[in-house]
Amino acid sequence: MMNSERLSYDFMVQAIEVAPIGTVFIDSEGSIIKINPAACVMLGYEAEECLHHPYYDWIYPEDVNKDKDRMEKLMSGKTASLQLEKRLIHKQGDIRWVSCMLSTARSREGRTLGYVAHFTDITDMKKAAYQEEERLIQSDKLSMAGQLAAGIAHEIRNPMTSIKGFVQLIRSGAGRKDQYFDIISSEIERIELIVSELLFLAKPQSVKFERADIRQLLDQVITLLNTQAIIHNVEIITDFGEPEANVEGDVNHLKQVFINFIKNAVESMPGGGELTIRLERSDDHVAIHFTDNGCGIPEAILSRLGEPFFTTKEKGNGLGFMISKKMIEDHKGQVHVSSKLHEGTTIKVILPLSII
Numbered sequence: 001m002m003n004s005e006r007l008s009y010d011f012m013v014q015a016i017e018v019a020p021i022g023t024v025f026i027d028s029e030g031s032i033i034k035i036n037p038a039a040c041v042m043l044g045y046e047a048e049e050c051l052h053h054p055y056y057d058w059i060y061p062e063d064v065n066k067d068k069d070r071m072e073k074l075m076s077g078k079t080a081s082l083q084l085e086k087r088l089i090h091k092q093g094d095i096r097w098v099s100c101m102l103s104t105a106r107s108r109e110g111r112t113l114g115y116v117a118h119f120t121d122i123t124d125m126k127k128a129a130y131q132e133e134e135r136l137i138q139s140d141k142l143s144m145a146g147q148l149a150a151g152i153a154h155e156i157r158n159p160m161t162s163i164k165g166f167v168q169l170i171r172s173g174a175g176r177k178d179q180y181f182d183i184i185s186s187e188i189e190r191i192e193l194i195v196s197e198l199l200f201l202a203k204p205q206s207v208k209f210e211r212a213d214i215r216q217l218l219d220q221v222i223t224l225l226n227t228q229a230i231i232h233n234v235e236i237i238t239d240f241g242e243p244e245a246n247v248e249g250d251v252n253h254l255k256q257v258f259i260n261f262i263k264n265a266v267e268s269m270p271g272g273g274e275l276t277i278r279l280e281r282s283d284d285h286v287a288i289h290f291t292d293n294g295c296g297i298p299e300a301i302l303s304r305l306g307e308p309f310f311t312t313k314e315k316g317n318g319l320g321f322m323i324s325k326k327m328i329e330d331h332k333g334q335v336h337v338s339s340k341l342h343e344g345t346t347i348k349v350i351l352p353l354s355i356i
């Protein structure tokens with residue numbers, strides 16, 4: 001090697017050693033032949049512990065399979081480099097997300113020597129994105145509980161008024177006490193039901209899948225929203241049919257979704273109208289149609305539905321539809337919208353029926 005060549009070779013080695021980017025050389029068999037300190041930090045291992053071990057040993061198993069096709073293209077020489085996001089398994093067992101660039105290393109004659117992998121740690125970025133998504137879901141839940149509060153106050157006030165009335169009657173000694181007590185206890189039960197529904201929805205809970213009858217969930221949600229609908233001159237008509245419509249799902253999330261769609265429908269009919277909720281069953285699916293005769297959605301807006309923060313309302317947050325769609329997709333379901341301007345909108349939610 002000439003002197004200047006030797007010098008630039010030393011520089012190159014040095015550059016890899018001090019680079020803030022993890023760098024790993026892999027031979028054509030997939031074993032590590034060189035690993036720099038930045039990569040050692042990401043993995044939590046000493047360089048000696050990694051040498052001659054398969055590179056895949058440190059990749060999260062699911063991610064190895066995920067990129068198989070693309071890796072094969074690289075190996076066969078069809079592509080020269082690959083950009084991937086992968087999870088590495090740290091020595092302590094925790095998972096680090098990395099953005100990884102893999103390229104083929106060739107000799108001067110063009111022979112494949114192996115591969116070079118460059119990593120940057122993107123774990124913090126991934127975590128932040130995940131937390132932001134969680135935060136959005138939580139904040140929407142809270143504001144929804146807030147928005148519901150007004151309607152629920154009415155819902156509770158009605159039975160309270162009747163309880164008060166009957167207590168006065170009992171005091172005055174008029175009429176038959178036992179009958180009054182029956183009415184009072186049934187009114188108290190109704191308040192309990194409403195309050196427990198509200199608490200259930202406001203409490204952040206982890207996702208829990210269980211078997212649930214869609215008809216029952218809809219009934220419970222309508223209990224919460226009916227007074228608000230009536231105040232807005234909206235009649236909720238239900239056509240659930242027989243038999244049960246059982247799905248596997250997170251009851252809390254499904255209720256959130258139904259509340260969102262019912263609220264949107266009610267808000268689309270400022271002058272009052274009808275909201276029909278109809279169930280349609282097939283062998284393995286149930287379709288829930290929320291049909292309003294409200295303002296409808298113009299075509300230009302239809303395509304933007306589901307964008308976060310897209311709202312046409314002064315006090316809207318533009319999150320309801322997006323979150324609802326995501327929650328339904330988490331249940332292996334679909335959401336379809338059909339709408340005619342000034343005539344109304346139908347939101348169709350399709351969910352797989354429980355097979356158990």
Ligand code: ADP
Pocket residue numbers: 260264265268292294295296297301305306310311312313315316317318319320321322345
């Ligand atoms: P928000 O209700 O806070 O505006 P959403 O994500 O629930 O946010 O809805 C986004 C937008 O979609 C609404 O602002 C409205 O323009 C439109 N939209 C949703 N549902 C309906 C409906 N049933 N009828 C008319 N427009 C609707």
Ligand code: MG
Pocket residue numbers: 260263264320321
């Ligand atoms: Mg909404």
